[in-house]
Amino acid sequence: MKPLTEQEIRTAFVNCTKGEARRLSVPRDLAERPWDDLDYLGWRDPRAPHRAYLVTELDGQPRALALRCPSPAPTQPRRGMCSMCLTSPTGGVSLMVAPRAGRAGQQGNTVGTYMCSDLACSLYVRGKKDAGAGARLHESLTVGEKIQRTVANVAAFIATVTA
Numbered sequence: 001m002k003p004l005t006e007q008e009i010r011t012a013f014v015n016c017t018k019g020e021a022r023r024l025s026v027p028r029d030l031a032e033r034p035w036d037d038l039d040y041l042g043w044r045d046p047r048a049p050h051r052a053y054l055v056t057e058l059d060g061q062p063r064a065l066a067l068r069c070p071s072p073a074p075t076q077p078r079r080g081m082c083s084m085c086l087t088s089p090t091g092g093v094s095l096m097v098a099p100r101a102g103r104a105g106q107q108g109n110t111v112g113t114y115m116c117s118d119l120a121c122s123l124y125v126r127g128k129k130d131a132g133a134g135a136r137l138h139e140s141l142t143v144g145e146k147i148q149r150t151v152a153n154v155a156a157f158i159a160t161v162t163a
């Protein structure tokens with residue numbers, strides 16, 4: 001994806017207030033992130049690891065989600081499958097819960113999905129980060145097709161949050 005600035009990221013949030021978007025933690029090393037290899041940029045708040053965020057581009061517009069992970073650091077990583085990249089990384093997957101956009105979110109409605117705990121789906125799909133033995137299904141898809149699938153899954157999740 002195209003590199004984004006802190007300001008672009010802050011204004012891209014669809015499911016939190018403007019004040020929250022101004023205050024939340026955005027990585028300081030944006031310039032060093034491997035944007036070319038990212039379908040979305042995901043990160044956790046280093047001061048509050050139960051808060052996670054992701055930003056991606058939908059129809060040329062940055063879109064960002066605020067997420068909560070009810071169990072930030074399980075001693076036994078949950079070895080499930082990520083709903084975005086369909087990897088089962090040894091680092092585990094986490095339930096990520098997004099408040100719905102707008103009034104529904106204010107009323108407490110949320111959408112949850114299991115995602116790679118380290119939010120590194122893009123790197124797993126491209127083989128740039130080792131997900132561990134047996135982490136990937138044997139599939140006949142090309143890397144390009146797996147990337148497309150991940151992008152589609154992330155887009156579908158955002159669509160559910162904003163629906």
Ligand SMILES: [Zn+2]
Pocket residue numbers: 082083084085086087115116120121122124
């Ligand atoms: Zn993943």
